[in-house]
Amino acid sequence: MPVENEFAAESVAMPWDRLSLDDRFRFRCGRDLDCFTQCCRDVTIVLTPYDILRLKHSLKIGSEEFLEKYTLSPHFSNQTFPIVILKMNEETKQCPFVCAKGCAVYSDRPWSCRMYPLGSAEPKNPSPEHKAFHFVVLEELCHGHSEGPDWSVRDWISNQGVEEFEVMGASFKYLTLHDYWDKGPELTPAQAEMFYMACYDLDRFRRFVFETRFLELLDVDEARIEAIRAHDEEVLEFAIEWLRFALFREPTMKVRRDTVVEAKA
Numbered sequence: 001m002p003v004e005n006e007f008a009a010e011s012v013a014m015p016w017d018r019l020s021l022d023d024r025f026r027f028r029c030g031r032d033l034d035c036f037t038q039c040c041r042d043v044t045i046v047l048t049p050y051d052i053l054r055l056k057h058s059l060k061i062g063s064e065e066f067l068e069k070y071t072l073s074p075h076f077s078n079q080t081f082p083i084v085i086l087k088m089n090e091e092t093k094q095c096p097f098v099c100a101k102g103c104a105v106y107s108d109r110p111w112s113c114r115m116y117p118l119g120s121a122e123p124k125n126p127s128p129e130h131k132a133f134h135f136v137v138l139e140e141l142c143h144g145h146s147e148g149p150d151w152s153v154r155d156w157i158s159n160q161g162v163e164e165f166e167v168m169g170a171s172f173k174y175l176t177l178h179d180y181w182d183k184g185p186e187l188t189p190a191q192a193e194m195f196y197m198a199c200y201d202l203d204r205f206r207r208f209v210f211e212t213r214f215l216e217l218l219d220v221d222e223a224r225i226e227a228i229r230a231h232d233e234e235v236l237e238f239a240i241e242w243l244r245f246a247l248f249r250e251p252t253m254k255v256r257r258d259t260v261v262e263a264k265a
């Protein structure tokens with residue numbers, strides 16, 4: 001289950017062994033263990049946009065309600081863009097989704113909950129000498145390490161359904177590892193709000209697209225517009241393209257010809 005366990009590979013001195021996809025570790029998790037659900041309390045779980053999309057679908061609520069009820073958006077020193085974390089119960093410190101049987105949103109649980117007890121570290125600019133790697137997070141509270149099957153990292157990732165989260169998370173990873181955060185100016189409050197809405201509050205971003213002059217100003221083909229109307233996954237991809245265009249000045253969007261003429265007139 002969970003910990004915040006993805007790091008920029010350059011920035012952290014790792015206390016654990018670096019594992020490749022074919023390296024192996026022993027682990028078993030189950031209701032019969034005396035630590036069952038102990039890992040689902042007092043933990044910082046940073047949510048990705050796709051985590052939020054899956055959780056709101058699981059709970060059948062909108063993104064605004066999800067963010068309001070279940071998350072916090074803290075600001076840490078040196079933080080460059082908004083982040084969202086799961087809000088633990090103030091008294092018990094438990095995750096809002098833990099119950100007697102385990103995780104009430106198990107099939108839609110976040111990426112970090114799927115990965116646990118593995119963590120991963122990703123270099124900004126991978127090379128043969130500096131590759132992404134995984135590591136086993138060893139915590140006293142977790143008693144699953146002394147028994148169970150021998151997993152390869154690759155098999156664990158597959159068994160836990162992580163691949164889909166990695167495919168859907170690739171564009172957000174691109175966004176967050178971008179050089180802009182080292183070299184560009186700090187986000188203004190309005191840009192930070194746009195980032196938060198586009199990445200995390202997808203229903204509000206969809207309204208921004210359809211209920212403002214957005215589609216009058218930008219050239220988006222009809223099939224894409226219908227896909228955005230119908231599918232949150234499409235909204236998310238589109239939202240990240242929009243942020244790349246608006247923040248990084250990348251050519252991921254086309255301004256309509258008549259908008260250019262209007263601007264010059």
Ligand code: SF4
Pocket residue numbers: 001002039040041095096097098099102103104105106109110113
């Ligand atoms: S989302 Fe599920 S697995 Fe993750 S901390 Fe909460 S209860 Fe545990």
Ligand code: SF4
Pocket residue numbers: 001002028029030033035036037038039040116141142143144145
């Ligand atoms: S074995 Fe580890 S991951 Fe499983 S319930 Fe116990 S503490 Fe959580």
